[in-house]
Amino acid sequence: xxxxxxxxxxxxxxxxxxxxxxxxxxxxxxxxxxxxxxxxxxxxxxxxxxxxxxxxxxxxxxxxxxxxxxxxxxxxxxxxxxxxxxxxxxxxxxxxxxxxxxxxxxxxxxxxxxxxxxxxxxxxxxxxxxxxxxxxxxxxxxxxxxxxxxxxxxxxxxxxxxxxxxxxxxxxxxxxxxxxxxxxxxxxxxxxxxxxxxxxxxxxxxxxxxxxxxxxxxxxxxxxxxxxxxxxxxxxxxxxxxxxxxxxxxxxxxxxxxxxxxxxxxxxxxxxxxxxxxxxxxxxxxxxxxxxxxxxxxxxxxxxxxxxxxxxxxxxxx
Amino acid sequence: xxxxxxxxxxxxxxxxxxxxxxxxxxxxxxxxxxxxxxxxxxxxxxxxxxxxxxxxxxxxxxxxxxxxxxxxxxxxxxxxxxxxxxxxxxxxxxxxxxxxxxxxxxxxxxxxxxxxxxxxxxxxxxxxxxxxxxxxxxxxxxxxxxxxxxxxxxxxxxxxxxxxxxxxxxxxxxxxxxxxxxxxxxxxxxxxxxxxxxxxxxxxxxxxxxxxxxxxxxxxxxxxxxxxxxxxxxxxxxxxxxxxxxxxxxxxxxxxxxxxxxxxxxxxxxxxxxxxxxxxxxxxxxxxxxxxxxxxxxxxxxxxxxxxxxxxxxxxxxxxxxxxxxxxxxxxxxxxxxxxxxxxxxxxxxxxxxxxxxxxxxxxxxxxxxxxxxxxxxxxxxxxx
Ligand code: SF4
Ligand code: SF4
Numbered sequence: 001x002x003x004x005x006x007x008x009x010x011x012x013x014x015x016x017x018x019x020x021x022x023x024x025x026x027x028x029x030x031x032x033x034x035x036x037x038x039x040x041x042x043x044x045x046x047x048x049x050x051x052x053x054x055x056x057x058x059x060x061x062x063x064x065x066x067x068x069x070x071x072x073x074x075x076x077x078x079x080x081x082x083x084x085x086x087x088x089x090x091x092x093x094x095x096x097x098x099x100x101x102x103x104x105x106x107x108x109x110x111x112x113x114x115x116x117x118x119x120x121x122x123x124x125x126x127x128x129x130x131x132x133x134x135x136x137x138x139x140x141x142x143x144x145x146x147x148x149x150x151x152x153x154x155x156x157x158x159x160x161x162x163x164x165x166x167x168x169x170x171x172x173x174x175x176x177x178x179x180x181x182x183x184x185x186x187x188x189x190x191x192x193x194x195x196x197x198x199x200x201x202x203x204x205x206x207x208x209x210x211x212x213x214x215x216x217x218x219x220x221x222x223x224x225x226x227x228x229x230x231x232x233x234x235x236x237x238x239x240x241x242x243x244x245x246x247x248x249x250x251x252x253x254x255x256x257x258x259x260x261x262x263x264x265x266x267x268x269x270x271x272x273x274x275x276x277x278x279x280x281x282x283x284x285x286x287x288x289x290x291x292x293x294x295x296x297x298x299x300x301x302x303x304x305x306x307x308x309x310x311x312x313x314x315x316x317x318x
Numbered sequence: 319x320x321x322x323x324x325x326x327x328x329x330x331x332x333x334x335x336x337x338x339x340x341x342x343x344x345x346x347x348x349x350x351x352x353x354x355x356x357x358x359x360x361x362x363x364x365x366x367x368x369x370x371x372x373x374x375x376x377x378x379x380x381x382x383x384x385x386x387x388x389x390x391x392x393x394x395x396x397x398x399x400x401x402x403x404x405x406x407x408x409x410x411x412x413x414x415x416x417x418x419x420x421x422x423x424x425x426x427x428x429x430x431x432x433x434x435x436x437x438x439x440x441x442x443x444x445x446x447x448x449x450x451x452x453x454x455x456x457x458x459x460x461x462x463x464x465x466x467x468x469x470x471x472x473x474x475x476x477x478x479x480x481x482x483x484x485x486x487x488x489x490x491x492x493x494x495x496x497x498x499x500x501x502x503x504x505x506x507x508x509x510x511x512x513x514x515x516x517x518x519x520x521x522x523x524x525x526x527x528x529x530x531x532x533x534x535x536x537x538x539x540x541x542x543x544x545x546x547x548x549x550x551x552x553x554x555x556x557x558x559x560x561x562x563x564x565x566x567x568x569x570x571x572x573x574x575x576x577x578x579x580x581x582x583x584x585x586x587x588x589x590x591x592x593x594x595x596x597x598x599x600x601x602x603x604x605x606x607x608x609x610x611x612x613x614x615x616x617x618x619x620x621x622x623x624x625x626x627x628x629x630x631x632x633x634x635x636x637x638x639x640x641x642x643x644x645x646x647x648x649x650x651x652x653x654x655x656x657x658x659x660x661x662x663x664x665x666x667x668x669x670x671x672x673x674x675x676x677x678x679x680x681x682x683x684x685x686x687x688x689x690x691x692x693x694x695x696x697x698x699x700x701x702x703x
């Protein structure tokens with residue numbers, strides 16, 4: 001089971017803090033990525049965000065190899081998880097990680113002079129995160145932006161997230177979250193009280209299709225969202241679908257989503273995010289090889305047609 | 319020699335290779351000679367981890383199947399499971415959260431509930447690490463190395479390599495016929511991410527014009543020179559064998575793979591920097607790139623061809639049949655002699671055992687003083703260097 005006991009003082013597992021984002025809510029925003037996810041979408045292009053634990057990463061591009069360095073090979077790893085291919089006489093003598101043996105203990109990281117070995121996921125306190133976020137506050141004021149917390153699934157760390165959002169409010173920073181909402185309701189209840197804008201995914205409407213593409217069905221997601229719209233009438237909700245050809249780029253899904261959203265006046269928009277193909281097929285990463293299925297980007301015609309349906313539903317014409 | 323009666327199980331971890339039935343047959347026969355019972359575990363460890371998917375039970379009774387197990391025409395009578403990792407099993411929690419859980423204890427319990435005393439596992443390099451971990455947790459196990467790339471360093475010959483090699487040589491021969499008739503350059507990609515044995519030995523067997531392996535970064539100008547020389551003599555065609563892991567000498571500073579770098583960063587905060595360190599190229603990349611570049615350099619039309627998964631099917635060679643029988647019998651001998659946590663290895667002329675701890679993490683690449691490289695150079699086959 002995932003570990004939510006990152007308490008005393010409240011610390012969260014942060015994957016990254018990204019400045020000057022323009023796609024994650026209004027204005028210029030700083031996006032804080034929390035690590036850990038409760039879905040396994042087949043188009044996921046950031047597998048480093050999936051597990052709710054720090055994980056070792058090895059950047060072969062930075063590794064200078066056994067002959068020139070090799071520090072990490074010298075009795076550093078308690079699991080003997082670091083090795084080199086061949087006998088040292090090949091041109092590529094970069095080290096490799098046996099991900100099946102690596103326990104993500106991090107002991108090899110200080111040995112590496114080039115930062116080829118590093119950890120994904122850093123524990124940070126609320127104030128540490130907010131101090132960094134606040135550096136950009138001038139831009140938020142100018143642009144009507146703020147802080148967006150994303151993931152993974154940021155609501156898997158509900159206590160930390162609630163404290164982070166409340167802290168941002170105390171510092172006068174507008175807050176948004178990006179969520180897929182596949183978490184227990186009490187997590188959402190804690191978090192949403194402190195959010196100004198909820199950007200939530202509706203990846204698929206049909207439970208079977210959701211299970212096929214995202215790992216679990218969406219019964220709870222739908223129940224959570226409905227309850228959230230009703231419990232927090234003053235919050236602004238924006239629904240989003242990452243549009244992926246062959247998965248959810250059909251009218252049926254768009255219309256079903258609209259039917260679900262429209263009765264709720266606090267759902268102010270429904271956005272389609274055209275999926276962009278990223279990378280070449282599979283990633284070696286962090287203890288597993290993630291096979292990413294091949295998806296294409298939606299063609300502009302489809303996008304236009306589906307967006308027109310949404311515009312019509314929201315009473316925007318032309 | 320009285321040995322205590324045992325019940326042993328056999329399974330396969332990792333990708334399929336030709337001729338797995340010979341291992342099953344050998345282990346079952348050798349065990350029967352000792353009065354032991356042998357069962358086969360279906361699909362790696364899946365049938366024990368997900369019993370609900372196997373209404374007929376987790377095991378196949380190998381004694382009753384032994385007569386047909388040496389029939390090579392129908393693949394392997396036990397399934398394999400490419401990603402059977404009991405330490406990371408995808409599950410849905412009661413909270414509807416998808417997570418990967420460690421079910422190795424469940425697995426060990428299921429094996430002991432079934433009265434299994436030992437597991438013989440035919441394993442590729444990744445599965446060896448998993449079996450090593452299981453053996454550290456108390457599982458009695460003997461592994462048999464299996465790899466069509468022959469990259470498991472501890473043994474001189476991994477099961478499956480010889481069959482793949484023979485098949486590839488035959489296909490290369492055909493590719494060359496086709497290239498000659500069409501007056502083109504056939505660029506054939508074969509398996510070998512880190513180790514170039516398959517490319518090197520199959521390319522040598524058919525006297526290809528060039529062989530490109532991961533161990534030797536290639537300069538296509540050298541290959542083009544050779545092909546052009548041939549064309550000048552009226553032979554405007556060629557055959558180039560490329561291992562999937564072969565790399566150019568200087569990685570060309572082409573356009574980055576994702577046009578919009580900012581998009582990439584926002585999608586994957588970990589994948590910052592230019593290297594894009596975590597992206598593995600899809601198979602077929604090597605052949606496509608080499609073919610494109612050679613066409614540019616030589617003005618001869620090239621055609622890329624990828625022989626990857628197809629090398630894993632088919633009927634085993636006599637060498638692999640013997641090796642499979644030898645490994646299967648030796649695995650039972652290892653158990654009889656009280657070994658566990660070991661892998662059987664072929665050290666001609668003997669079959670011996672080494673500990674799994676020593677067997678893992680060692681990839682046998684082609685050394686620069688390899689006799690094969692000497693032969694290939696002597697034959698005038700270009701290595702791109
Ligand atoms: S993080 Fe992994 S590779 Fe590094 S020392 Fe720990 S177990 Fe070894
Ligand atoms: S210490 Fe770092 S740079 Fe040196 S060999 Fe290891 S990973 Fe490469």
